[in-house]
Amino acid sequence: MKYIDEYRDAEAARKFADAIARITTKPWTIMEICGGQTHAIVKFGIDELLPDKITLLHGPGCPVCVTPLELIDKALDIAARPDVIFTSFGDMLRVPGSNADLLSVKAAGGDVRMVYSPLDALKLAQQNPDKQVVFFAVGFETTAPANAMAVYQAAQQGIKNFSILVSHVLVPPAVEAILSSSTNRVQAFLAAGHVCVVVGFEEYVPLAKKYGVPFVVTGFEPVDILQGIYMAVRQLEEGRAEVENQYVRAVRRQGNLSAQQIIREVFEVVPRKWRGIGSIPQSGLGLRAAYAEYDAEKRFGLGELTVEEPPECISGLVLQGVKKPNQCPVFGTLCTPEHPLGATMVSSEGACAAYYRYRREEVVGLQSSVFSREIQVASQQLVVGEGEK
Ligand code: SF4
Structure with missing residues:
Protein backbone atom coordinates (compact mmCIF):
# COMPACT_ATOMS: atom_id res chain seq x y z
CA MET A 1 0.00 0.00 0.00
CA GLY A 61 1.80 13.26 23.19
CA CYS A 62 -1.08 10.95 24.03
CA PRO A 63 -4.21 13.10 24.41
CA VAL A 64 -6.16 10.46 26.31
CA CYS A 65 -3.28 10.04 28.78
CA VAL A 66 -3.03 13.75 29.62
CA THR A 67 -6.77 14.37 30.03
CA PRO A 68 -7.12 15.24 33.74
CA LEU A 69 -8.92 12.83 36.02
CA GLU A 70 -11.19 15.69 37.12
CA LEU A 71 -12.44 16.15 33.56
CA ILE A 72 -13.14 12.44 33.19
CA ASP A 73 -15.17 12.62 36.42
CA LYS A 74 -17.08 15.57 34.94
CA ALA A 75 -17.77 13.50 31.81
CA LEU A 76 -19.11 10.69 33.99
CA ASP A 77 -21.34 13.14 35.87
CA ILE A 78 -22.84 14.51 32.63
CA ALA A 79 -23.17 11.10 30.98
CA ALA A 80 -25.18 9.70 33.90
CA ARG A 81 -27.92 12.35 33.54
CA PRO A 82 -31.21 11.07 32.12
CA ASP A 83 -31.71 13.83 29.52
CA VAL A 84 -28.20 13.48 28.02
CA ILE A 85 -26.71 11.59 25.08
CA PHE A 86 -22.97 11.61 25.81
CA THR A 87 -20.73 11.01 22.78
CA SER A 88 -17.03 10.34 22.51
CA PHE A 89 -14.36 8.74 20.40
CA GLY A 90 -13.93 5.11 21.43
CA ASP A 91 -10.57 5.58 23.14
CA MET A 92 -12.07 7.63 26.01
CA LEU A 93 -14.78 5.13 26.91
CA ARG A 94 -12.52 2.84 28.97
CA VAL A 95 -10.41 5.52 30.64
CA PRO A 96 -11.06 5.25 34.38
CA GLY A 97 -12.18 8.25 36.38
CA SER A 98 -11.95 8.14 40.18
CA ASN A 99 -14.60 5.42 40.49
CA ALA A 100 -15.90 4.40 37.07
CA ASP A 101 -15.52 4.81 33.31
CA LEU A 102 -17.95 5.81 30.57
CA LEU A 103 -18.67 2.19 29.64
CA SER A 104 -19.79 1.44 33.20
CA VAL A 105 -22.03 4.52 33.11
CA LYS A 106 -23.53 3.09 29.91
CA ALA A 107 -23.95 -0.32 31.56
CA ALA A 108 -25.83 1.41 34.39
CA GLY A 109 -28.30 2.92 31.90
CA GLY A 110 -26.56 6.11 30.73
CA ASP A 111 -26.91 6.95 27.02
CA VAL A 112 -23.22 6.87 26.07
CA ARG A 113 -22.41 6.52 22.37
CA MET A 114 -19.19 6.16 20.43
CA VAL A 115 -18.96 8.44 17.38
CA TYR A 116 -16.33 8.82 14.68
CA SER A 117 -16.64 12.59 14.36
CA PRO A 118 -18.03 15.52 16.37
CA LEU A 119 -20.21 16.19 13.32
CA ASP A 120 -21.91 12.83 14.00
CA ALA A 121 -22.67 14.12 17.50
CA LEU A 122 -24.10 17.31 16.01
CA LYS A 123 -26.35 15.18 13.78
CA LEU A 124 -27.54 13.31 16.87
CA ALA A 125 -28.47 16.65 18.42
CA GLN A 126 -30.57 17.49 15.35
CA GLN A 127 -32.26 14.09 15.47
CA ASN A 128 -32.94 14.26 19.24
CA PRO A 129 -34.20 17.78 20.01
CA ASP A 130 -35.55 16.67 23.42
CA LYS A 131 -32.05 15.54 24.55
CA GLN A 132 -28.84 17.36 25.40
CA VAL A 133 -26.07 15.94 23.19
CA VAL A 134 -22.54 16.37 24.52
CA PHE A 135 -19.29 15.53 22.72
CA PHE A 136 -16.08 14.87 24.69
CA ALA A 137 -13.64 17.11 22.78
CA VAL A 138 -10.28 15.61 23.70
CA GLY A 139 -7.08 15.97 21.75
CA PHE A 140 -4.15 17.98 20.49
CA GLU A 141 -4.16 20.40 17.58
CA THR A 142 -5.08 17.50 15.30
CA THR A 143 -8.68 17.10 16.47
CA ALA A 144 -9.31 20.79 17.16
CA PRO A 145 -10.41 21.78 13.61
CA ALA A 146 -13.26 19.23 13.45
CA ASN A 147 -14.39 20.07 16.98
CA ALA A 148 -14.31 23.77 16.16
CA MET A 149 -16.29 23.11 12.98
CA ALA A 150 -19.00 21.21 14.92
CA VAL A 151 -19.47 24.15 17.31
CA TYR A 152 -19.38 26.66 14.44
CA GLN A 153 -22.05 24.74 12.53
CA ALA A 154 -24.19 24.38 15.67
CA ALA A 155 -24.06 28.16 16.06
CA GLN A 156 -24.78 28.80 12.37
CA GLN A 157 -27.76 26.43 12.38
CA GLY A 158 -29.08 27.59 15.75
CA ILE A 159 -28.78 24.11 17.31
CA LYS A 160 -29.17 24.71 21.04
CA ASN A 161 -29.03 21.17 22.46
CA PHE A 162 -25.39 20.52 21.52
CA SER A 163 -22.29 21.21 23.62
CA ILE A 164 -18.72 20.01 23.99
CA LEU A 165 -16.68 19.10 27.07
CA VAL A 166 -13.33 20.58 26.11
CA SER A 167 -9.96 19.08 26.97
CA HIS A 168 -7.80 20.39 24.15
CA VAL A 169 -4.07 20.64 24.73
CA LEU A 170 -1.27 22.17 22.68
CA GLN A 246 11.29 14.71 7.61
CA TYR A 247 7.54 14.37 6.91
CA VAL A 248 7.59 16.39 3.69
CA ARG A 249 4.92 14.25 2.07
CA ALA A 250 2.34 15.68 4.50
CA VAL A 251 3.66 18.76 6.32
CA ARG A 252 4.11 22.31 5.03
CA ARG A 253 5.90 25.00 7.02
CA GLN A 254 2.71 27.08 7.48
CA GLY A 255 0.43 24.06 8.08
CA ASN A 256 -3.21 24.05 7.01
CA LEU A 257 -4.39 27.68 7.06
CA SER A 258 -8.11 26.85 6.74
CA ALA A 259 -7.90 24.49 9.73
CA GLN A 260 -6.06 27.15 11.75
CA GLN A 261 -8.72 29.72 10.84
CA ILE A 262 -11.63 27.64 12.17
CA ILE A 263 -9.65 26.84 15.35
CA ARG A 264 -9.05 30.58 15.90
CA GLU A 265 -12.69 31.42 15.19
CA VAL A 266 -14.06 29.10 17.90
CA PHE A 267 -11.23 28.56 20.42
CA GLU A 268 -8.80 30.71 22.37
CA VAL A 269 -5.59 29.70 24.14
CA VAL A 270 -6.10 29.04 27.87
CA PRO A 271 -4.12 27.49 30.75
CA ARG A 272 -4.70 23.71 31.04
CA LYS A 273 -4.00 21.02 33.56
CA TRP A 274 -2.21 17.97 32.10
CA ARG A 275 -2.77 14.66 33.83
CA GLY A 276 0.37 13.55 35.62
CA ILE A 277 2.19 16.81 34.81
CA GLY A 278 0.07 19.60 36.32
CA SER A 279 -0.97 23.01 35.05
CA ILE A 280 0.92 24.48 32.11
CA PRO A 281 0.25 28.13 31.23
CA GLN A 282 -1.33 28.80 27.84
CA SER A 283 -1.20 25.11 26.95
CA GLY A 284 -4.79 24.41 25.95
CA LEU A 285 -7.79 25.58 24.00
CA GLY A 286 -11.09 26.74 25.47
CA LEU A 287 -14.22 28.07 23.78
CA ARG A 288 -14.28 31.80 23.07
CA ALA A 289 -16.91 33.90 24.86
CA ALA A 290 -18.94 34.08 21.64
CA TYR A 291 -19.36 30.27 21.78
CA ALA A 292 -19.65 29.92 25.58
CA GLU A 293 -23.19 28.51 25.34
CA TYR A 294 -21.66 25.39 23.72
CA ASP A 295 -19.40 24.77 26.71
CA ALA A 296 -20.71 21.67 28.52
CA GLU A 297 -18.98 22.64 31.79
CA LYS A 298 -20.97 25.88 31.86
CA ARG A 299 -24.21 24.35 30.55
CA PHE A 300 -24.27 21.68 33.25
CA GLY A 301 -22.99 23.99 35.99
CA LEU A 302 -19.99 21.84 36.86
CA GLY A 303 -17.76 23.42 39.48
CA GLU A 304 -14.09 22.83 40.21
CA LEU A 305 -13.10 19.31 41.20
CA THR A 306 -9.86 18.09 42.73
CA VAL A 307 -9.09 14.39 42.49
CA GLU A 308 -6.04 12.45 43.68
CA GLU A 309 -4.22 10.06 41.34
CA PRO A 310 -3.48 6.52 42.62
CA PRO A 311 -0.28 6.87 44.70
CA GLU A 312 1.45 3.93 42.98
CA CYS A 313 1.16 5.48 39.51
CA ILE A 314 4.23 7.30 38.16
CA SER A 315 2.64 8.15 34.81
CA GLY A 316 3.57 11.83 35.29
CA LEU A 317 7.24 10.87 35.23
CA VAL A 318 6.60 8.58 32.26
CA LEU A 319 4.87 11.38 30.36
CA GLN A 320 7.81 13.71 30.98
CA GLY A 321 10.35 11.11 29.85
CA VAL A 322 11.93 10.90 33.30
CA LYS A 323 11.04 7.18 33.76
CA LYS A 324 10.23 4.36 31.37
CA PRO A 325 7.01 2.37 31.91
CA ASN A 326 8.82 -0.80 32.96
CA GLN A 327 10.53 1.18 35.74
CA CYS A 328 7.14 1.54 37.42
CA PRO A 329 7.01 -0.90 40.35
CA VAL A 330 3.45 -2.01 39.57
CA PHE A 331 3.87 -2.30 35.78
CA GLY A 332 2.29 -5.55 34.56
CA THR A 333 1.36 -6.64 38.09
CA LEU A 334 -1.13 -4.34 39.82
CA CYS A 335 -1.45 -2.28 36.63
CA THR A 336 -2.45 -3.97 33.36
CA PRO A 337 -4.69 -2.90 30.43
CA GLU A 338 -7.53 -4.91 32.03
CA HIS A 339 -7.02 -3.14 35.38
CA PRO A 340 -5.24 0.13 34.57
CA LEU A 341 -4.16 2.41 37.41
CA GLY A 342 -3.19 5.28 35.10
CA ALA A 343 -4.24 6.55 31.69
CA THR A 344 -0.89 5.67 30.09
CA MET A 345 -1.92 2.02 30.53
CA VAL A 346 -5.49 2.32 29.29
CA SER A 347 -4.99 4.40 26.17
CA SER A 348 -3.96 2.62 22.99
CA GLU A 349 -1.40 5.41 22.51
CA GLY A 350 -0.09 5.30 26.08
CA ALA A 351 3.54 4.36 26.66
CA CYS A 352 2.66 1.88 29.44
CA ALA A 353 0.16 0.10 27.18
CA ALA A 354 2.78 -0.06 24.40
CA TYR A 355 5.37 -1.60 26.74
CA TYR A 356 2.78 -4.01 28.11
CA ARG A 357 1.79 -5.14 24.63
CA TYR A 358 5.23 -5.33 23.02
CA ARG A 359 7.86 -5.37 25.79
CA ARG A 360 6.34 -7.41 28.59
CA GLU A 361 8.47 -10.37 27.46
CA GLU A 362 11.61 -8.41 28.33
CA VAL A 363 10.55 -8.49 31.94
CA VAL A 364 10.61 -12.29 31.77
CA GLY A 365 13.70 -12.33 29.52
CA LEU A 366 12.34 -13.30 26.10
CA GLN A 367 13.02 -11.98 22.58
CA SER A 368 13.24 -8.61 20.83
CA SER A 369 10.49 -7.39 18.49
CA VAL A 370 9.58 -9.01 15.19
CA PHE A 371 10.64 -6.03 13.08
CA SER A 372 14.03 -5.55 14.70
CA ARG A 373 14.70 -9.30 14.26
CA GLU A 374 13.67 -8.95 10.59
CA ILE A 375 16.11 -6.08 10.12
CA GLN A 376 18.85 -7.85 12.02
CA VAL A 377 18.38 -10.86 9.69
CA ALA A 378 18.45 -8.54 6.64
CA SER A 379 21.64 -7.01 7.98
CA GLN A 380 23.29 -10.40 8.51
CA GLN A 381 22.27 -11.50 5.01
CA LEU A 382 23.82 -8.37 3.54
CA VAL A 383 27.07 -8.98 5.41
CA VAL A 384 27.12 -12.60 4.16
CA GLY A 385 26.33 -11.42 0.61
CA GLU A 386 29.11 -8.82 0.68
CA GLY A 387 31.57 -11.42 1.96
CA GLU A 388 30.73 -13.76 -0.91
CA LYS A 389 31.63 -11.26 -3.60
S1 SF4 B 1 2.34 1.03 34.69
FE1 SF4 B 1 0.33 1.76 35.42
S2 SF4 B 1 0.73 2.52 37.48
FE2 SF4 B 1 2.70 2.39 36.44
S3 SF4 B 1 3.01 4.42 35.51
FE3 SF4 B 1 2.05 3.14 33.94
S4 SF4 B 1 -0.16 3.58 34.19
FE4 SF4 B 1 0.84 4.29 36.08
Missing part, protein backbone atom coordinates in the same frame (compact mmCIF):
# COMPACT_ATOMS: atom_id res chain seq x y z
CA LYS A 2 1.46 3.37 -1.04
CA TYR A 3 2.91 5.43 1.83
CA ILE A 4 2.71 2.38 4.14
CA ASP A 5 4.71 -0.49 2.65
CA GLU A 6 7.67 1.58 1.49
CA TYR A 7 7.94 3.14 4.95
CA ARG A 8 7.97 -0.32 6.58
CA ASP A 9 10.66 -1.70 4.30
CA ALA A 10 13.26 -3.57 6.38
CA GLU A 11 16.10 -2.82 3.96
CA ALA A 12 15.41 0.94 3.98
CA ALA A 13 15.14 0.85 7.76
CA ARG A 14 18.45 -1.01 8.04
CA LYS A 15 20.19 1.61 5.90
CA PHE A 16 19.04 4.40 8.21
CA ALA A 17 19.97 2.37 11.30
CA ASP A 18 23.46 1.84 9.83
CA ALA A 19 23.74 5.52 8.92
CA ILE A 20 22.79 6.53 12.48
CA ALA A 21 25.45 4.18 13.88
CA ARG A 22 28.06 5.64 11.49
CA ILE A 23 27.51 9.28 12.48
CA THR A 24 27.01 8.80 16.24
CA THR A 25 30.10 9.67 18.27
CA LYS A 26 28.56 10.82 21.59
CA PRO A 27 25.63 9.85 23.83
CA TRP A 28 22.42 11.64 22.80
CA THR A 29 18.91 11.64 24.29
CA ILE A 30 16.02 12.20 21.91
CA MET A 31 12.31 12.42 22.77
CA GLU A 32 9.50 11.43 20.41
CA ILE A 33 6.57 13.58 21.43
CA CYS A 34 3.66 11.61 20.03
CA GLY A 35 2.12 8.45 21.49
CA GLY A 36 1.62 7.09 17.96
CA GLN A 37 5.37 7.32 17.39
CA THR A 38 5.99 5.67 20.77
CA HIS A 39 3.83 2.74 19.74
CA ALA A 40 5.65 2.38 16.41
CA ILE A 41 9.05 2.52 18.17
CA VAL A 42 8.11 -0.14 20.69
CA LYS A 43 6.10 -2.30 18.27
CA PHE A 44 8.80 -2.39 15.57
CA GLY A 45 11.75 -2.44 17.99
CA ILE A 46 13.24 0.71 16.49
CA ASP A 47 15.09 1.57 19.71
CA GLU A 48 16.75 -1.87 19.57
CA LEU A 49 18.28 -0.97 16.20
CA LEU A 50 20.02 2.13 17.51
CA PRO A 51 23.56 2.39 18.86
CA ASP A 52 23.81 2.16 22.67
CA LYS A 53 24.76 5.84 22.75
CA ILE A 54 21.25 6.87 21.58
CA THR A 55 18.49 6.95 24.21
CA LEU A 56 14.87 7.45 23.17
CA LEU A 57 12.46 8.97 25.70
CA HIS A 58 8.70 8.86 25.30
CA GLY A 59 6.88 12.16 25.54
CA PRO A 60 3.46 13.44 26.62
CA VAL A 171 2.10 20.57 22.00
CA PRO A 172 4.63 23.48 22.00
CA PRO A 173 3.85 24.68 25.57
CA ALA A 174 4.29 21.09 26.86
CA VAL A 175 7.62 20.86 25.05
CA GLU A 176 8.71 24.12 26.65
CA ALA A 177 7.63 22.83 30.09
CA ILE A 178 9.86 19.78 29.58
CA LEU A 179 12.79 21.85 28.33
CA SER A 180 12.62 24.29 31.22
CA SER A 181 12.34 21.56 33.87
CA SER A 182 15.33 20.99 36.13
CA THR A 183 15.03 17.24 35.44
CA ASN A 184 15.14 17.62 31.66
CA ARG A 185 17.46 15.22 29.80
CA VAL A 186 16.09 15.77 26.27
CA GLN A 187 18.63 17.04 23.72
CA ALA A 188 16.48 16.77 20.57
CA PHE A 189 12.82 16.23 19.69
CA LEU A 190 10.95 14.32 17.03
CA ALA A 191 7.93 16.60 16.55
CA ALA A 192 4.60 14.89 15.78
CA GLY A 193 3.94 14.99 12.04
CA HIS A 194 0.14 15.03 12.25
CA VAL A 195 0.09 18.03 14.60
CA CYS A 196 2.36 19.89 12.17
CA VAL A 197 0.03 19.02 9.27
CA VAL A 198 -2.48 21.33 11.00
CA VAL A 199 -0.34 24.05 12.59
CA GLY A 200 2.93 23.85 10.63
CA PHE A 201 6.25 24.04 12.43
CA GLU A 202 7.01 27.77 12.82
CA GLU A 203 6.28 27.58 16.55
CA TYR A 204 9.26 25.29 17.13
CA VAL A 205 11.75 27.75 15.64
CA PRO A 206 11.98 30.03 18.72
CA LEU A 207 12.10 26.96 21.01
CA ALA A 208 14.99 25.47 19.03
CA LYS A 209 16.84 28.79 19.28
CA LYS A 210 16.06 29.50 22.96
CA TYR A 211 17.00 26.04 24.27
CA GLY A 212 19.60 25.06 21.63
CA VAL A 213 17.64 21.91 20.82
CA PRO A 214 17.01 20.44 17.35
CA PHE A 215 13.48 19.51 16.24
CA VAL A 216 12.69 17.15 13.39
CA VAL A 217 9.07 16.97 12.21
CA THR A 218 8.63 13.21 11.79
CA GLY A 219 6.06 10.75 10.48
CA PHE A 220 4.84 7.54 12.05
CA GLU A 221 6.14 4.57 10.08
CA PRO A 222 9.43 2.85 11.02
CA VAL A 223 11.43 4.34 8.15
CA ASP A 224 10.03 7.81 8.93
CA ILE A 225 11.09 7.51 12.55
CA LEU A 226 14.57 6.18 11.75
CA GLN A 227 15.07 8.98 9.23
CA GLY A 228 13.86 11.51 11.82
CA ILE A 229 16.34 10.13 14.37
CA TYR A 230 19.10 10.24 11.75
CA MET A 231 18.34 13.92 11.02
CA ALA A 232 18.25 14.74 14.75
CA VAL A 233 21.56 12.97 15.44
CA ARG A 234 23.17 14.68 12.45
CA GLN A 235 22.15 18.09 13.87
CA LEU A 236 23.40 17.16 17.34
CA GLU A 237 26.73 15.90 16.02
CA GLU A 238 27.17 19.05 13.90
CA GLY A 239 26.24 21.35 16.81
CA ARG A 240 23.12 22.68 15.06
CA ALA A 241 19.73 23.39 16.67
CA GLU A 242 17.28 23.89 13.81
CA VAL A 243 13.80 22.79 12.81
CA GLU A 244 13.86 20.27 9.97
CA ASN A 245 11.01 18.45 8.26
